[in-house]
Amino acid sequence: MANIMIRKTAEGGLSFYLPKRDLEDGIVSIEFDQADKWGGELRLANGGTYYVDPLDAPPKLPISLRAKRVDAPE
Amino acid sequence: MTTLTREETESLIQEVLEVYPEKARKDRAKHLAVNDQSIEQSKKCITSNRKSQPGVMTIRGCAYAGSRGVVWGPVKDMIHISHGPVGCGQYSRGGRRNYYVGATGVNTFSEINFTSDFQEKDIVFGGDKKLAKLIQEIEQLFPLNKGISVQSECPIGLIGDDIEAVSKKAGKELNKIVVPVRCEGFRGVSQSLGHHIANDAIRDWVLSNRDGQEFESTPYDVTIIGDYNIGGDAWASRIFLEEMGLRVIAQWSGDGTVAEMENTPKAKLNLLHCYRSMNYISRHMEEKYGIPWMEYNFFGPTKIEESLRRIAAFFDDSIKEGAERVIARYKPMMEAVIAKYKPRLQGKKVMLYVGGLRPRHVIGAYEDLGMEVVGTGYEFAHNDDYDRTIKEMGNATLLYDDVTGFELEEFVKRVKPDLVGSGIKEKYIFQKMGIPFRQMHSWDYSGPYHGYDGFAIFARDMDMTLNNPCWGQQTPPWKKGAAAGDEVKAAA
């Protein structure tokens, strides 16, 4: 588990930031993005995947969350 | 100058790599690339933020340099103790020409080197007592300081001193901020982690100090973050931000103060100059205080205009008008600068190798003068820096990450740029090779280069360097042809 931060980019997409490794990347897809459920698996532009426990509602961004690494390219 | 095609650039990289043993070659190959604008993800072509190879000459610094030298050092009304042996501090006091106003030694201290000067006994028995004593001494000698930061050098982490406890106690006693910074040089692969650690220390010890306090704010409050005021850069940026109607309530760390840092969370927008060294704190403020932030670029009129409009988009019409007014006002001045220097600089090729943001930000300024950047690279960038660089650079130009002394020399020999812009360690090598050189870390004792005023100086400096008559005097008279020899005789 690692602390991550998700924020909105100027272009309207989501970006992923992992402070511990200074890893910054775009989020290409998010598993749940509904009014009552938000989170789940995050797929990054670099090919990695992280998992955050789904929230009950879309949060106010930016937000710091705990995430689990599912799969990382390196 | 030769223009290389993609294939030629690729084979140039291969050739340069040939001298390395196989393992090193494989590693270094990942850090060198030919630019391809169609790539979205720099990761596919270039690796960055990795440990340097042993045995090569890297130009990087350490985490302590990133914290003490870059982020904390310019905060002028604090005293920054280089905690550990005396050597590390030597390179980090005011050498970057972070200009500031104040009476040095009375209420500002950036140019003075404070160190705990560790001796053998401090390493053996620990230096916490010494640190406590030192803080008292500082307070007696320089009572007008607004705070103290303890910048750890390598040994502090190795011997396990508890600088946090000492700092906390001292802070209570003095009723000032005393900030322990765990920026030991062995952390991370370059100065980059030092920036991050320094940002975290600002977050934990400074930023929230005035939360809940009264502050007379306006809707137009902004801050300038991550401008180190090298040669007066931040001042040259600040004046026209104010001219367009914004109020700059804080500017750091160049010419920065503790009060400004503490007031930063009251801003409506954080303007970030050096993304690499201060995005951390901006992210934090966005999450905690809901302050948006944006990276701007004030090098050269084209980028300034772009940035001003993007900044204005965060505000109402009066600021948008203000931005247009500023742009219109400076336009004739910029046109005059370009009219004067472009004919003298047109078509010249530049290679850069610098730190934080300049390898991509100054490209626009060169292009405004009709020059072209044919190679660029960062000392300590991360992937996201290259993501943005790829778009700024032409196709088939060279990209090099954490380039070694050997590689850079070979690249320059082959690409034959008209100008090299890099640091002090490269300066004399290239000048001796007969290539015009500008020191692009501290502007070669010139500056400012940011903003409208800065661009005029930038253009003059580039012209002065490139068209300097000394470059035509490199062949001694006895090696010139007979005709030249006659001339000399005639002149005598």
Ligand code: SF4
């Ligand atoms: S690596 Fe350690 S010893 Fe060397 S300058 Fe940095 S802090 Fe000092």
